[in-house]
Amino acid sequence: MRYDLDDLRLFTHVAAEGSITAGARVMHLSLPSASSRVRALEAQAGVPLLIRERRGARLTPAGATLARHAREVLAETTRLDSAVASYAVSRTAPIRLVAGGSAMHQLVPVALATFLREHPEYDVNVSERRTVRSVRLLAAGEADLGVILDDEPTSLRTEPLADDSLVVIGQAGGTLAGRTSIAYAEVAEHPLVGLDRNSPLTQWMDDRLGPHAPAPRYRTVVPTLHTLITLATAGAGLAIVPRRAVDAIAVLDICPLQDAWSTRAHLLCYAANAPESAHLLAGHLHAAANA
Template structure:
Protein backbone atom coordinates (compact mmCIF):
# COMPACT_ATOMS: atom_id res chain seq x y z
CA UNK A 1 0.00 0.00 0.00
CA UNK A 2 1.51 3.32 -1.10
CA UNK A 3 1.22 6.40 1.10
CA UNK A 4 -0.81 9.19 -0.53
CA UNK A 5 1.59 11.86 0.71
CA UNK A 6 4.44 9.99 -0.98
CA UNK A 7 2.49 9.92 -4.25
CA UNK A 8 1.74 13.63 -4.02
CA UNK A 9 5.41 14.32 -3.29
CA UNK A 10 6.57 12.22 -6.24
CA UNK A 11 4.25 14.01 -8.65
CA UNK A 12 5.38 17.39 -7.28
CA UNK A 13 9.02 16.41 -7.74
CA UNK A 14 8.33 15.41 -11.38
CA UNK A 15 6.53 18.70 -12.02
CA UNK A 16 9.28 20.81 -10.45
CA UNK A 17 12.30 18.82 -11.60
CA UNK A 18 13.88 18.76 -8.14
CA UNK A 19 13.23 17.22 -4.75
CA UNK A 20 13.77 20.58 -3.02
CA UNK A 21 11.13 22.38 -5.09
CA UNK A 22 8.75 19.44 -4.87
CA UNK A 23 9.09 19.41 -1.08
CA UNK A 24 8.34 23.15 -0.92
CA UNK A 25 5.01 22.62 -2.71
CA UNK A 26 3.57 20.30 -0.04
CA UNK A 27 5.33 21.66 2.12
CA UNK A 28 7.89 19.26 3.60
CA UNK A 29 11.46 19.75 4.76
CA UNK A 30 14.12 18.57 2.33
CA UNK A 31 15.45 15.78 4.66
CA UNK A 32 11.92 14.46 5.19
CA UNK A 33 11.13 14.59 1.45
CA UNK A 34 14.38 12.85 0.50
CA UNK A 35 13.72 10.11 3.02
CA UNK A 36 10.22 9.62 1.65
CA UNK A 37 11.49 9.35 -1.94
CA UNK A 38 14.07 6.76 -0.92
CA UNK A 39 11.42 4.77 0.94
CA UNK A 40 9.12 5.01 -2.09
CA UNK A 41 11.83 3.61 -4.36
CA UNK A 42 12.54 0.83 -1.86
CA UNK A 43 8.82 0.00 -1.79
CA UNK A 44 8.66 -0.05 -5.60
CA UNK A 45 11.84 -2.09 -5.82
CA UNK A 46 13.30 0.04 -8.61
CA UNK A 47 15.02 3.41 -9.09
CA UNK A 48 12.39 5.99 -10.00
CA UNK A 49 14.51 9.16 -10.22
CA UNK A 50 17.89 9.80 -11.79
CA UNK A 51 19.76 12.38 -9.69
CA UNK A 52 21.93 14.99 -11.35
CA UNK A 53 23.66 18.29 -10.54
CA UNK A 54 20.72 20.29 -11.92
CA UNK A 55 17.94 18.29 -10.34
CA UNK A 56 16.22 14.98 -10.99
CA UNK A 57 14.49 13.34 -13.93
CA UNK A 58 12.34 10.23 -13.99
CA UNK A 59 13.74 6.90 -15.11
CA UNK A 60 11.55 4.89 -17.51
CA UNK A 61 10.11 3.18 -14.44
CA UNK A 62 9.61 6.62 -12.87
CA UNK A 63 7.67 7.84 -15.91
CA UNK A 64 5.30 4.88 -15.68
CA UNK A 65 5.01 5.22 -11.90
CA UNK A 66 4.31 8.94 -12.17
CA UNK A 67 1.54 8.38 -14.72
CA UNK A 68 -0.19 5.86 -12.45
CA UNK A 69 0.32 8.08 -9.42
CA UNK A 70 -1.44 10.96 -11.18
CA UNK A 71 -4.32 8.68 -12.12
CA UNK A 72 -4.64 7.53 -8.50
CA UNK A 73 -4.60 11.09 -7.16
CA UNK A 74 -7.14 12.21 -9.77
CA UNK A 75 -9.43 9.34 -8.75
CA UNK A 76 -9.06 10.32 -5.11
CA UNK A 77 -9.98 13.88 -5.99
CA UNK A 78 -13.16 12.66 -7.65
CA UNK A 79 -14.05 10.72 -4.49
CA UNK A 80 -13.57 13.84 -2.38
CA UNK A 81 -15.81 15.80 -4.77
CA UNK A 82 -18.53 13.16 -4.55
CA UNK A 83 -18.81 13.28 -0.77
CA UNK A 84 -18.04 16.99 -0.28
CA UNK A 85 -21.72 18.07 0.05
CA UNK A 86 -22.14 15.69 2.97
CA UNK A 87 -18.96 16.51 4.90
CA UNK A 88 -18.90 18.96 7.79
CA UNK A 89 -16.11 21.56 7.74
CA UNK A 90 -12.87 19.93 8.86
CA UNK A 91 -11.32 21.07 12.11
CA UNK A 92 -7.80 22.45 12.09
CA UNK A 93 -5.27 20.13 13.67
CA UNK A 94 -2.15 21.01 15.65
CA UNK A 95 0.50 18.61 16.92
CA UNK A 96 2.58 19.11 20.06
CA UNK A 97 5.63 17.06 21.02
CA UNK A 98 6.85 17.05 24.63
CA UNK A 99 8.66 14.92 27.18
CA UNK A 100 7.19 13.03 30.11
CA UNK A 101 7.54 15.83 32.67
CA UNK A 102 5.66 18.40 30.56
CA UNK A 103 2.94 15.83 29.86
CA UNK A 104 2.25 15.40 33.56
CA UNK A 105 0.70 18.73 34.54
CA UNK A 106 1.67 21.53 32.17
CA UNK A 107 0.27 20.12 28.92
CA UNK A 108 -3.04 18.82 30.39
CA UNK A 109 -3.73 22.18 32.02
CA UNK A 110 -3.01 24.02 28.75
CA UNK A 111 -5.20 21.60 26.78
CA UNK A 112 -8.18 22.21 29.04
CA UNK A 113 -7.85 25.97 28.64
CA UNK A 114 -7.20 25.88 24.89
CA UNK A 115 -9.64 23.22 23.65
CA UNK A 116 -12.52 24.58 25.71
CA UNK A 117 -12.24 27.93 23.92
CA UNK A 118 -11.16 26.79 20.42
CA UNK A 119 -13.79 24.37 19.15
CA UNK A 120 -12.44 24.60 15.60
CA UNK A 121 -9.00 23.19 16.50
CA UNK A 122 -7.95 19.63 17.38
CA UNK A 123 -4.67 18.86 19.15
CA UNK A 124 -2.58 15.69 18.85
CA UNK A 125 0.14 14.90 21.40
CA UNK A 126 3.42 13.04 20.95
CA UNK A 127 5.59 12.07 23.92
CA UNK A 128 9.23 12.05 22.82
CA UNK A 129 12.70 12.90 24.09
CA UNK A 130 14.14 16.36 23.48
CA UNK A 131 16.39 15.03 20.70
CA UNK A 132 13.44 13.42 18.91
CA UNK A 133 11.29 16.49 19.49
CA UNK A 134 13.85 18.81 17.92
CA UNK A 135 14.13 16.52 14.91
CA UNK A 136 10.35 16.45 14.43
CA UNK A 137 10.24 20.25 14.68
CA UNK A 138 13.02 20.65 12.10
CA UNK A 139 11.32 18.21 9.73
CA UNK A 140 8.02 20.06 9.93
CA UNK A 141 6.26 17.04 11.43
CA UNK A 142 4.91 18.93 14.47
CA UNK A 143 3.74 22.48 15.14
CA UNK A 144 4.99 23.06 18.69
CA UNK A 145 7.50 21.36 20.95
CA UNK A 146 8.35 21.55 24.64
CA UNK A 147 12.01 20.63 24.97
CA UNK A 148 14.86 20.93 27.46
CA UNK A 149 16.98 24.02 26.80
CA UNK A 150 20.55 23.36 25.70
CA UNK A 151 22.92 25.41 27.91
CA UNK A 152 25.24 25.78 24.91
CA UNK A 153 22.59 27.98 23.24
CA UNK A 154 22.71 30.52 26.06
CA UNK A 155 19.75 31.68 28.17
CA UNK A 156 16.37 31.08 26.49
CA UNK A 157 14.34 34.09 25.37
CA UNK A 158 11.79 35.16 28.00
CA UNK A 159 8.93 34.30 25.65
CA UNK A 160 10.29 30.79 25.09
CA UNK A 161 11.04 29.87 28.69
CA UNK A 162 8.23 27.86 30.27
CA UNK A 163 9.24 26.38 33.61
CA UNK A 164 12.18 25.17 35.67
CA UNK A 165 12.44 21.44 35.03
CA UNK A 166 15.27 20.75 37.49
CA UNK A 167 15.31 17.27 38.97
CA UNK A 168 14.78 16.58 42.66
CA UNK A 169 14.68 13.47 44.81
CA UNK A 170 11.41 12.76 46.59
CA UNK A 171 10.64 10.42 49.46
CA UNK A 172 7.85 9.68 51.90
CA UNK A 173 7.29 12.16 54.72
CA UNK A 174 9.61 11.47 57.65
CA UNK A 175 11.69 9.01 55.63
CA UNK A 176 15.38 8.83 54.75
CA UNK A 177 15.35 12.26 53.09
CA UNK A 178 14.08 14.09 56.17
CA UNK A 179 16.36 17.04 56.92
CA UNK A 180 18.37 16.57 53.72
CA UNK A 181 18.51 19.55 51.35
CA UNK A 182 20.86 18.10 48.71
CA UNK A 183 21.77 14.55 47.78
CA UNK A 184 23.84 12.95 45.02
CA UNK A 185 22.47 10.19 42.85
CA UNK A 186 25.01 7.66 44.10
CA UNK A 187 23.58 8.05 47.61
CA UNK A 188 20.01 7.90 46.33
CA UNK A 189 20.73 4.66 44.47
CA UNK A 190 21.64 2.96 47.75
CA UNK A 191 17.94 2.97 48.63
CA UNK A 192 14.98 1.25 46.93
CA UNK A 193 13.63 3.42 44.13
CA UNK A 194 10.64 3.86 41.85
CA UNK A 195 11.13 4.71 38.16
CA UNK A 196 9.38 5.30 34.87
CA UNK A 197 9.05 2.84 32.01
CA UNK A 198 12.35 2.15 30.24
CA UNK A 199 11.24 4.02 27.10
CA UNK A 200 10.11 7.17 28.97
CA UNK A 201 12.24 10.20 27.98
CA UNK A 202 13.03 11.11 31.61
CA UNK A 203 14.09 7.58 32.49
CA UNK A 204 16.37 7.48 29.45
CA UNK A 205 17.89 10.80 30.56
CA UNK A 206 18.66 9.42 34.02
CA UNK A 207 20.26 6.26 32.72
CA UNK A 208 22.30 8.14 30.12
CA UNK A 209 23.72 10.58 32.68
CA UNK A 210 24.33 8.12 35.49
CA UNK A 211 25.87 5.28 33.47
CA UNK A 212 28.32 3.30 35.58
CA UNK A 213 29.08 6.17 37.95
CA UNK A 214 26.56 5.10 40.60
CA UNK A 215 25.43 1.84 42.19
CA UNK A 216 22.78 -0.11 40.33
CA UNK A 217 19.57 0.99 42.01
CA UNK A 218 16.92 -1.48 43.11
CA UNK A 219 13.83 -0.43 41.19
CA UNK A 220 10.81 -1.72 43.08
CA UNK A 221 8.48 -0.71 40.29
CA UNK A 222 8.17 1.19 37.03
CA UNK A 223 5.17 3.35 36.17
CA UNK A 224 3.90 4.81 32.91
CA UNK A 225 3.21 8.28 34.36
CA UNK A 226 5.04 10.55 36.78
CA UNK A 227 1.86 10.95 38.81
CA UNK A 228 1.90 7.23 39.59
CA UNK A 229 5.58 7.46 40.56
CA UNK A 230 4.72 10.21 43.04
CA UNK A 231 1.85 8.11 44.44
CA UNK A 232 4.19 5.15 45.00
CA UNK A 233 6.74 7.36 46.74
CA UNK A 234 4.04 8.82 49.00
CA UNK A 235 3.08 5.25 49.95
CA UNK A 236 6.66 4.57 51.08
CA UNK A 237 7.61 2.22 48.26
CA UNK A 238 10.91 3.98 47.52
CA UNK A 239 12.66 7.17 46.46
CA UNK A 240 12.33 8.70 43.00
CA UNK A 241 13.94 11.36 40.82
CA UNK A 242 11.35 13.67 39.26
CA UNK A 243 11.11 17.26 37.99
CA UNK A 244 10.32 19.60 40.87
CA UNK A 245 7.34 21.19 39.11
CA UNK A 246 5.37 17.90 39.01
CA UNK A 247 5.43 17.55 42.82
CA UNK A 248 2.24 18.83 44.43
CA UNK A 249 3.31 20.77 47.56
CA UNK A 250 0.15 19.55 49.27
CA UNK A 251 1.40 15.94 49.27
CA UNK A 252 3.75 16.57 52.20
CA UNK A 253 6.64 14.67 50.60
CA UNK A 254 10.30 15.10 51.48
CA UNK A 255 12.01 16.93 48.59
CA UNK A 256 15.79 17.24 48.19
CA UNK A 257 17.75 18.88 45.40
CA UNK A 258 19.55 16.36 43.19
CA UNK A 259 23.20 17.45 43.45
CA UNK A 260 24.24 16.66 39.87
CA UNK A 261 25.15 19.20 37.16
CA UNK A 262 22.80 17.55 34.64
CA UNK A 263 19.87 17.88 37.04
CA UNK A 264 19.47 21.62 36.34
CA UNK A 265 17.09 21.91 33.39
CA UNK A 266 14.66 24.39 31.86
CA UNK A 267 11.69 23.61 29.63
CA UNK A 268 11.34 25.90 26.63
CA UNK A 269 8.80 26.26 23.86
CA UNK A 270 9.86 25.77 20.25
CA UNK A 271 7.87 26.20 17.02
CA UNK A 272 7.92 24.08 13.91
CA UNK A 273 8.73 25.27 10.41
CA UNK A 274 5.12 26.04 9.46
CA UNK A 275 2.88 28.70 10.99
CA UNK A 276 -0.58 27.13 11.28
CA UNK A 277 -3.68 28.96 12.49
CA UNK A 278 -4.09 28.47 16.22
CA UNK A 279 -0.41 27.88 16.99
CA UNK A 280 0.13 31.20 18.75
CA UNK A 281 -3.06 30.78 20.78
CA UNK A 282 -1.99 27.31 21.90
CA UNK A 283 1.49 28.65 22.70
CA UNK A 284 -0.14 31.30 24.89
CA UNK A 285 -2.13 28.61 26.71
CA UNK A 286 1.08 26.67 27.36
CA UNK A 287 2.80 29.78 28.75
CA UNK A 288 -0.19 30.48 30.99
CA UNK A 289 -0.16 26.89 32.28
CA UNK A 290 3.58 27.14 32.90
CA UNK A 291 3.03 30.34 34.88
CA UNK A 292 0.48 28.51 37.03
CA UNK A 293 2.96 25.69 37.72
CA UNK A 294 5.75 28.15 38.48
CA UNK A 295 3.49 29.95 40.97
CA UNK A 296 2.68 26.63 42.67
CA UNK A 297 6.35 25.73 43.03
CA UNK A 298 7.10 29.22 44.33
CA UNK A 299 4.38 28.83 46.95
CA UNK A 300 6.01 25.57 48.04
CA UNK A 301 9.40 27.23 48.48
Protein backbone atom coordinates in the same frame (compact mmCIF):
# COMPACT_ATOMS: atom_id res chain seq x y z
CA MET B 1 -50.81 20.48 17.00
CA ARG B 2 -48.05 22.21 15.07
CA TYR B 3 -46.61 25.44 16.37
CA ASP B 4 -44.70 28.08 14.44
CA LEU B 5 -41.44 28.89 16.23
CA ASP B 6 -41.79 32.61 15.55
CA ASP B 7 -45.28 32.54 17.10
CA LEU B 8 -43.88 30.81 20.18
CA ARG B 9 -41.02 33.29 20.35
CA LEU B 10 -43.48 36.19 20.13
CA PHE B 11 -45.62 34.69 22.87
CA THR B 12 -42.67 34.31 25.25
CA HIS B 13 -41.84 38.00 24.70
CA VAL B 14 -45.45 38.99 25.33
CA ALA B 15 -45.40 36.95 28.54
CA ALA B 16 -42.10 38.52 29.65
CA GLU B 17 -43.05 42.11 28.73
CA GLY B 18 -46.64 41.95 29.95
CA SER B 19 -48.21 43.31 26.76
CA ILE B 20 -48.69 42.46 23.11
CA THR B 21 -47.40 45.90 22.13
CA ALA B 22 -44.09 45.38 23.93
CA GLY B 23 -43.76 41.84 22.60
CA ALA B 24 -44.34 43.10 19.05
CA ARG B 25 -41.65 45.73 19.54
CA VAL B 26 -39.07 43.13 20.62
CA MET B 27 -39.92 40.99 17.59
CA HIS B 28 -39.90 44.00 15.23
CA LEU B 29 -43.54 43.32 14.26
CA SER B 30 -46.43 45.69 13.82
CA LEU B 31 -49.08 45.55 16.54
CA PRO B 32 -51.80 44.24 14.15
CA SER B 33 -49.46 41.47 12.96
CA ALA B 34 -48.53 40.48 16.51
CA SER B 35 -52.15 40.51 17.66
CA SER B 36 -53.10 38.31 14.71
CA ARG B 37 -50.39 35.79 15.58
CA VAL B 38 -51.51 35.63 19.23
CA ARG B 39 -55.14 35.10 18.20
CA ALA B 40 -54.03 32.31 15.88
CA LEU B 41 -52.22 30.64 18.79
CA GLU B 42 -55.36 30.89 20.93
CA ALA B 43 -57.47 29.43 18.14
CA GLN B 44 -55.03 26.56 17.75
CA ALA B 45 -54.95 25.91 21.50
CA GLY B 46 -58.74 26.19 21.80
CA VAL B 47 -58.49 28.22 25.01
CA PRO B 48 -57.73 31.86 25.89
CA LEU B 49 -54.03 32.42 26.55
CA LEU B 50 -54.16 36.07 27.59
CA ILE B 51 -56.41 38.27 29.67
CA ARG B 52 -56.30 41.55 27.79
CA GLU B 53 -56.42 44.68 29.93
CA ARG B 54 -56.22 48.37 29.21
CA ARG B 55 -52.55 48.57 30.23
CA GLY B 56 -51.33 45.23 29.00
CA ALA B 57 -52.09 41.54 29.18
CA ARG B 58 -51.90 38.80 31.80
CA LEU B 59 -51.40 35.11 31.17
CA THR B 60 -54.21 32.67 31.78
CA PRO B 61 -53.20 29.33 33.37
CA ALA B 62 -53.13 27.86 29.87
CA GLY B 63 -51.03 30.80 28.68
CA ALA B 64 -48.54 30.33 31.51
CA THR B 65 -48.20 26.65 30.62
CA LEU B 66 -47.70 27.49 26.94
CA ALA B 67 -45.09 30.15 27.75
CA ARG B 68 -43.11 27.78 29.97
CA HIS B 69 -43.03 25.00 27.40
CA ALA B 70 -42.34 27.47 24.59
CA ARG B 71 -39.21 28.68 26.38
CA GLU B 72 -38.01 25.08 26.72
CA VAL B 73 -38.71 24.34 23.05
CA LEU B 74 -36.88 27.49 21.90
CA ALA B 75 -33.88 26.75 24.13
CA GLU B 76 -33.68 23.22 22.77
CA THR B 77 -33.93 24.57 19.22
CA THR B 78 -30.99 26.87 19.88
CA ARG B 79 -28.92 23.94 21.15
CA LEU B 80 -29.93 21.93 18.09
CA ASP B 81 -28.88 24.73 15.74
CA SER B 82 -25.53 25.06 17.50
CA ALA B 83 -24.85 21.33 17.39
CA VAL B 84 -25.61 21.04 13.68
CA ALA B 85 -23.76 24.25 12.81
CA SER B 86 -20.55 22.90 14.38
CA TYR B 87 -20.33 20.39 11.53
CA ALA B 88 -20.60 23.13 8.95
CA VAL B 89 -17.56 25.03 10.27
CA SER B 90 -14.54 24.67 8.03
CA ARG B 91 -12.16 22.46 9.99
CA THR B 92 -8.47 23.29 9.99
CA ALA B 93 -5.75 20.68 10.30
CA PRO B 94 -5.13 19.67 13.94
CA ILE B 95 -2.25 21.34 15.77
CA ARG B 96 0.55 18.80 16.21
CA LEU B 97 2.05 19.12 19.70
CA VAL B 98 5.01 17.04 20.90
CA ALA B 99 6.18 16.97 24.52
CA GLY B 100 8.16 14.86 26.95
CA GLY B 101 6.73 12.81 29.79
CA SER B 102 7.45 15.49 32.38
CA ALA B 103 5.44 18.12 30.51
CA MET B 104 2.68 15.61 29.84
CA HIS B 105 2.15 15.05 33.57
CA GLN B 106 0.57 18.42 34.38
CA LEU B 107 1.65 21.24 32.10
CA VAL B 108 0.19 19.99 28.81
CA PRO B 109 -3.16 18.77 30.24
CA VAL B 110 -3.79 22.10 32.00
CA ALA B 111 -2.98 24.08 28.85
CA LEU B 112 -5.09 21.82 26.63
CA ALA B 113 -8.08 22.10 28.93
CA THR B 114 -8.23 25.89 28.59
CA PHE B 115 -7.23 25.97 24.92
CA LEU B 116 -9.81 23.43 23.72
CA ARG B 117 -12.53 25.10 25.76
CA GLU B 118 -11.77 28.58 24.40
CA HIS B 119 -11.06 27.52 20.81
CA PRO B 120 -13.64 24.94 19.65
CA GLU B 121 -12.54 25.58 16.07
CA TYR B 122 -9.18 23.87 16.64
CA ASP B 123 -8.22 20.28 17.43
CA VAL B 124 -4.88 19.14 18.84
CA ASN B 125 -2.94 15.93 18.22
CA VAL B 126 -0.56 15.26 21.14
CA SER B 127 2.41 12.88 21.08
CA GLU B 128 4.84 12.05 23.88
CA ARG B 129 8.39 12.18 22.54
CA ARG B 130 11.91 12.61 23.88
CA THR B 131 13.41 16.04 23.20
CA VAL B 132 15.79 14.79 20.53
CA ARG B 133 12.89 13.20 18.63
CA SER B 134 10.65 16.24 19.13
CA VAL B 135 13.28 18.56 17.63
CA ARG B 136 13.64 16.30 14.60
CA LEU B 137 9.88 16.25 14.03
CA LEU B 138 9.66 20.03 14.36
CA ALA B 139 12.59 20.57 12.00
CA ALA B 140 11.01 18.26 9.42
CA GLY B 141 7.66 20.06 9.63
CA GLU B 142 6.00 16.93 11.06
CA ALA B 143 5.03 18.76 14.26
CA ASP B 144 3.97 22.37 14.85
CA LEU B 145 4.88 23.03 18.49
CA GLY B 146 6.99 21.25 21.07
CA VAL B 147 7.77 21.36 24.77
CA ILE B 148 11.44 20.39 24.87
CA LEU B 149 14.32 20.43 27.33
CA ASP B 150 16.99 23.10 27.14
CA ASP B 151 19.88 20.70 26.48
CA GLU B 152 19.18 19.89 22.83
CA PRO B 153 20.75 22.31 20.30
CA THR B 154 18.41 23.54 17.57
CA SER B 155 18.22 26.37 15.07
CA LEU B 156 14.44 26.52 15.46
CA ARG B 157 12.79 29.33 17.37
CA THR B 158 12.59 28.62 21.10
CA GLU B 159 11.47 30.56 24.15
CA PRO B 160 11.72 29.85 27.90
CA LEU B 161 8.71 28.11 29.38
CA ALA B 162 9.28 26.63 32.84
CA ASP B 163 11.80 25.13 35.25
CA ASP B 164 11.91 21.33 35.03
CA SER B 165 14.66 20.51 37.51
CA LEU B 166 14.71 17.06 39.11
CA VAL B 167 14.35 16.34 42.83
CA VAL B 168 14.21 13.30 45.06
CA ILE B 169 10.96 12.56 46.85
CA GLY B 170 10.03 10.16 49.63
CA GLN B 171 7.54 9.47 52.36
CA ALA B 172 7.11 12.36 54.80
CA GLY B 173 9.35 11.91 57.86
CA GLY B 174 11.42 9.21 56.16
CA THR B 175 14.92 9.05 54.70
CA LEU B 176 14.87 12.62 53.37
CA ALA B 177 13.58 14.28 56.54
CA GLY B 178 15.66 17.33 57.40
CA ARG B 179 17.84 17.10 54.28
CA THR B 180 18.41 20.24 52.21
CA SER B 181 20.10 18.45 49.29
CA ILE B 182 21.39 15.03 48.31
CA ALA B 183 23.74 13.60 45.68
CA TYR B 184 22.58 10.96 43.25
CA ALA B 185 25.33 8.60 44.44
CA GLU B 186 23.72 8.59 47.88
CA VAL B 187 20.21 8.29 46.48
CA ALA B 188 21.29 5.13 44.63
CA GLU B 189 22.17 3.52 47.98
CA HIS B 190 18.48 3.47 48.95
CA PRO B 191 15.63 1.38 47.55
CA LEU B 192 14.01 3.27 44.68
CA VAL B 193 10.87 3.23 42.59
CA GLY B 194 11.25 4.42 39.01
CA LEU B 195 9.76 4.81 35.58
CA ASP B 196 10.11 1.99 33.06
CA ARG B 197 12.92 1.85 30.52
CA ASN B 198 10.77 3.32 27.73
CA SER B 199 10.09 6.49 29.71
CA PRO B 200 11.67 9.66 28.25
CA LEU B 201 12.75 10.67 31.77
CA THR B 202 14.50 7.35 32.39
CA GLN B 203 16.26 7.48 29.03
CA TRP B 204 17.29 11.10 29.63
CA MET B 205 18.80 10.20 33.02
CA ASP B 206 20.62 7.19 31.59
CA ASP B 207 22.23 9.47 29.00
CA ARG B 208 23.44 11.85 31.73
CA LEU B 209 24.58 9.27 34.29
CA GLY B 210 26.67 7.16 31.96
CA PRO B 211 27.95 3.61 32.48
CA HIS B 212 30.00 4.35 35.61
CA ALA B 213 27.19 5.74 37.75
CA PRO B 214 26.12 3.73 40.82
CA ALA B 215 23.60 1.06 39.90
CA PRO B 216 20.34 1.71 41.79
CA ARG B 217 18.03 -1.01 43.09
CA TYR B 218 14.53 -0.44 41.85
CA ARG B 219 11.84 -2.16 43.87
CA THR B 220 9.49 -1.63 40.94
CA VAL B 221 9.22 0.38 37.74
CA VAL B 222 5.95 1.88 36.56
CA PRO B 223 4.71 3.57 33.36
CA THR B 224 3.50 6.96 34.66
CA LEU B 225 4.66 9.78 36.89
CA HIS B 226 1.34 9.73 38.73
CA THR B 227 1.87 6.11 39.80
CA LEU B 228 5.50 6.77 40.66
CA ILE B 229 4.64 9.71 42.92
CA THR B 230 1.88 7.72 44.61
CA LEU B 231 4.30 4.89 45.46
CA ALA B 232 7.02 7.23 46.73
CA THR B 233 4.51 9.12 48.89
CA ALA B 234 3.34 5.82 50.39
CA GLY B 235 6.91 4.85 51.36
CA ALA B 236 7.63 2.21 48.72
CA GLY B 237 10.97 3.85 47.96
CA LEU B 238 12.62 7.10 46.93
CA ALA B 239 11.95 8.48 43.44
CA ILE B 240 13.53 11.06 41.17
CA VAL B 241 10.91 13.28 39.53
CA PRO B 242 10.52 16.80 38.10
CA ARG B 243 9.95 19.33 40.88
CA ARG B 244 6.90 20.76 39.08
CA ALA B 245 5.18 17.38 39.26
CA VAL B 246 5.05 17.52 43.07
CA ASP B 247 4.79 21.24 43.85
CA ALA B 248 1.17 20.89 44.99
CA ILE B 249 1.76 17.79 47.16
CA ALA B 250 2.34 18.53 50.84
CA VAL B 251 2.42 14.96 52.26
CA LEU B 252 5.93 13.99 51.15
CA ASP B 253 9.53 15.09 51.59
CA ILE B 254 11.20 16.85 48.64
CA CYS B 255 14.97 17.17 48.40
CA PRO B 256 16.94 18.89 45.61
CA LEU B 257 19.70 16.90 43.91
CA GLN B 258 23.26 18.22 44.15
CA ASP B 259 24.21 16.95 40.68
CA ALA B 260 24.51 19.63 37.97
CA TRP B 261 22.57 17.55 35.43
CA SER B 262 19.46 17.72 37.60
CA THR B 263 19.00 21.42 36.80
CA ARG B 264 17.08 21.75 33.56
CA ALA B 265 14.28 23.79 32.00
CA HIS B 266 11.46 23.45 29.51
CA LEU B 267 11.43 25.48 26.30
CA LEU B 268 8.73 26.03 23.75
CA CYS B 269 9.98 25.15 20.28
CA TYR B 270 8.21 26.20 17.08
CA ALA B 271 8.31 24.59 13.66
CA ALA B 272 9.52 26.94 10.91
CA ASN B 273 6.00 27.32 9.52
CA ALA B 274 4.01 26.92 12.72
CA PRO B 275 0.38 27.97 12.12
CA GLU B 276 -1.22 30.81 14.04
CA SER B 277 -3.21 28.25 16.01
CA ALA B 278 0.06 26.86 17.41
CA HIS B 279 0.95 30.32 18.69
CA LEU B 280 -2.44 30.50 20.39
CA LEU B 281 -1.76 27.16 22.07
CA ALA B 282 1.67 28.43 23.12
CA GLY B 283 -0.04 31.22 25.04
CA HIS B 284 -2.02 28.66 27.02
CA LEU B 285 1.14 26.67 27.75
CA HIS B 286 2.76 29.82 29.13
CA ALA B 287 -0.31 30.48 31.27
CA ALA B 288 -0.27 26.93 32.61
CA ALA B 289 3.45 27.18 33.39
CA ASN B 290 2.90 30.40 35.36
CA ALA B 291 -0.21 29.23 37.22
